[in-house]
Amino acid sequence: MSDLVQIVYVSRSTFTAMPAELGIEPSVARILAQSRINNARRGLVGALYFGDGCFFQCLEGRAEDVDRLYAALLRDPRHSDLQVLVRRPIERTSFATWAMKYVPLDAEMKALLRELGLSSFDPYRFDEATVARVLDLLGRGRDLDPMPAAAERTPATAEATPRSAAARVPWVIPAVIAAVIVAAAVIAAAMGAFA
Numbered sequence: 600m601s602d603l604v605q606i607v608y609v610s611r612s613t614f615t616a617m618p619a620e621l622g623i624e625p626s627v628a629r630i631l632a633q634s635r636i637n638n639a640r641r642g643l644v645g646a647l648y649f650g651d652g653c654f655f656q657c658l659e660g661r662a663e664d665v666d667r668l669y670a671a672l673l674r675d676p677r678h679s680d681l682q683v684l685v686r687r688p689i690e691r692t693s694f695a696t697w698a699m700k701y702v703p704l705d706a707e708m709k710a711l712l713r714e715l716g717l718s719s720f721d722p723y724r725f726d727e728a729t730v731a732r733v734l735d736l737l738g739r740g741r742d743l744d745p746m747p748a749a750a751e752r753t754p755a756t757a758e759a760t761p762r763s764a765a766a767r768v769p770w771v772i773p774a775v776i777a778a779v780i781v782a783a784a785v786i787a788a789a790m791g792a793f794a
């Protein structure tokens with residue numbers, strides 16, 4: 600018998616999220632980047648959803664690894680009010696192809712919330728059937744790479760690049776000075792010839 604388990608838990612972010620229209624929330628991007636590396640190493644898979652200040656996460660893998668991560672999640676100050684909605688043994692993982700998935704609040708989720716009569720993403724009110732539907736939606740949703748958003752957040756990097764490139768090429772400044780001296784000498788010689 601396999602010792603694989605699936606847990607689904609929900610929590611509330613302790614940070615104030617920026618409006619979803621502005622793209623992936625930087626704090627969530629950092630969690631995703633960290634999770635992708637850690638989970639791949641531990642053989643964990645799953646999906647993370649973030650909307651209206653609430654997280655909905657599914658984690659699958661060996662019971663020991665899932666429980667160890669959940670213990671770490673309980674201590675993580677970036678969220679609170681953790682509540683496990685599902686913990687069940689599974690024969691095989693359902694999110695097998697990636698380590699962690701992030702799906703923004705998209706049209707399909709909005710349609711599901713409307714159907715459930717919910718005006719916002721409030722996973723604390725989800726029953727078993729709704730959890731199954733959200734998992735299905737996450738399984739079909741497209742995966743977002745958090746890195747482009749991380750790059751967008753740092754326009755200062757683009758501004759700093761030319762300066763740091765010049766600093767990395769030590770011959771640029773002497774070459775410019777030499778060019779100015781040569782030009783001055785040529786001009787002086789030309790003026791001498793016409794005098």
Ligand SMILES: Cc1cc2nc3c(=O)[nH]c(=O)nc-3n(C[C@H](O)[C@H](O)[C@H](O)COP(=O)(O)O)c2cc1C
Pocket residue numbers: 610630633634635637638647654656668671672675677678699
């Ligand atoms: C909502 C949320 C989801 C998280 N999901 C994961 C996860 O899937 N995998 C993971 O390793 N860390 C996850 N973390 C981070 C962990 O709480 C913890 O900070 C991390 O595992 C410690 O990693 P480290 O041992 O590399 O410092 C999550 C944090 C939050 C707030």
